[in-house]
Amino acid sequence: MQKLKLSTAPDRQKRVLAVHDISCVGRCSLTVALPVLSAMGFETSILPTSILSTHTGGFEGYTYRDLSADMNPVADHWRALGLRFDAIFTGWLGTHRHVENLDHLLDAVGAGAELIADPVMGDNGRLYATLDGDYVDAMRRFCGRAELLLPNITEAAILTGTEYPYPGYNRAWVADMLRRLNDLGSRVAVLTGVSLEPGRIGAAAMDRYAGEMLYIDDAFIPGMWHGAGDVFASALIGAHLLGTPLDKALRLAVTFTARCIRRTRDAGTDERLGLQFEPELITLADNLQ
Numbered sequence: 001m002q003k004l005k006l007s008t009a010p011d012r013q014k015r016v017l018a019v020h021d022i023s024c025v026g027r028c029s030l031t032v033a034l035p036v037l038s039a040m041g042f043e044t045s046i047l048p049t050s051i052l053s054t055h056t057g058g059f060e061g062y063t064y065r066d067l068s069a070d071m072n073p074v075a076d077h078w079r080a081l082g083l084r085f086d087a088i089f090t091g092w093l094g095t096h097r098h099v100e101n102l103d104h105l106l107d108a109v110g111a112g113a114e115l116i117a118d119p120v121m122g123d124n125g126r127l128y129a130t131l132d133g134d135y136v137d138a139m140r141r142f143c144g145r146a147e148l149l150l151p152n153i154t155e156a157a158i159l160t161g162t163e164y165p166y167p168g169y170n171r172a173w174v175a176d177m178l179r180r181l182n183d184l185g186s187r188v189a190v191l192t193g194v195s196l197e198p199g200r201i202g203a204a205a206m207d208r209y210a211g212e213m214l215y216i217d218d219a220f221i222p223g224m225w226h227g228a229g230d231v232f233a234s235a236l237i238g239a240h241l242l243g244t245p246l247d248k249a250l251r252l253a254v255t256f257t258a259r260c261i262r263r264t265r266d267a268g269t270d271e272r273l274g275l276q277f278e279p280e281l282i283t284l285a286d287n288l289q
């Protein structure tokens with residue numbers, strides 16, 4: 001098979017692989033990662049893990065087609081082509097089989113790629129209903145390989161075997177959790193959906209070599225903002241891969257997500273349709289350094 005001709009120029013466009021489900025309706029996972037990373041200038045390839053008619057958050061009767069059997073043959077084809085990625089970004093995966101297939105993917109095309117994992121598993125202290133203990137075990141093991149890890153508080157508690165912080169937490173708890181996440185193996189841990197004062201919400205991060213906690217927040221807007229984690233993660237990853245320092249990348253992603261939430265709240269559409277991020281993409285691209 002004829003190998004791909006890949007650029008080695010230092011200023012070449014970076015290529016990112018996004019590995020998530022396709023929820024056909026309800027803006028999350030690939031229907032967020034692909035447009036956001038494209039708008040930020042990346043060549044974005046996708047590996048769909050499954051296809052659902054909608055996401056699973058609040059819809060009844062959604063369809064689900066498992067594509068796990070296709071993942072390894074796809075990776076083998078890419079290996080034969082000599083394909084390489086600058087980063088591999090994983091999100092909602094479906095079952096433990098999908099997570100296990102990632103080892104094969106990394107063997108095939110992972111050399112030189114930065115592995116970025118958003119271990120999508122749950123929210124508000126609860127595991128998503130479709131996931132089970134095997135999934136959690138597989139995800140915990142896989143996250144040990146990630147260089148950048150982006151859980152919310154529920155997922156961080158599950159990954160580190162920590163009690164969910166009910167009724168709340170403080171700055172010291174968040175800093176400790178970031179350290180525990182980095183102890184799993186990551187260089188940078190980012191904790192999403194962190195609120196350190198009433199009426200505010202944002203994200204905290206720690207680079208294991210810097211050791212200090214960064215925290216950026218914005219106004220809290222009550223609601224069930226489906227896909228907000230994916231909007232935030234995609235923007236943060238894009239900025240990070242462009243070489244933006246962590247504090248600036250965090251601010252860019254928090255501000256972008258807050259603007260999308262505000263716009264969605266003002267529009268008053270069904271929250272299950274996800275965030276109206278598309279009209280904000282121009283501002284996001286303009287704000288890149």
Ligand code: PXL
Pocket residue numbers: 021023028029052054055056057092120128226227228229230
């Ligand atoms: O945005 C997270 C997500 C992704 N994919 C599917 C989901 C969810 C959250 O519920 O159900 C299918």
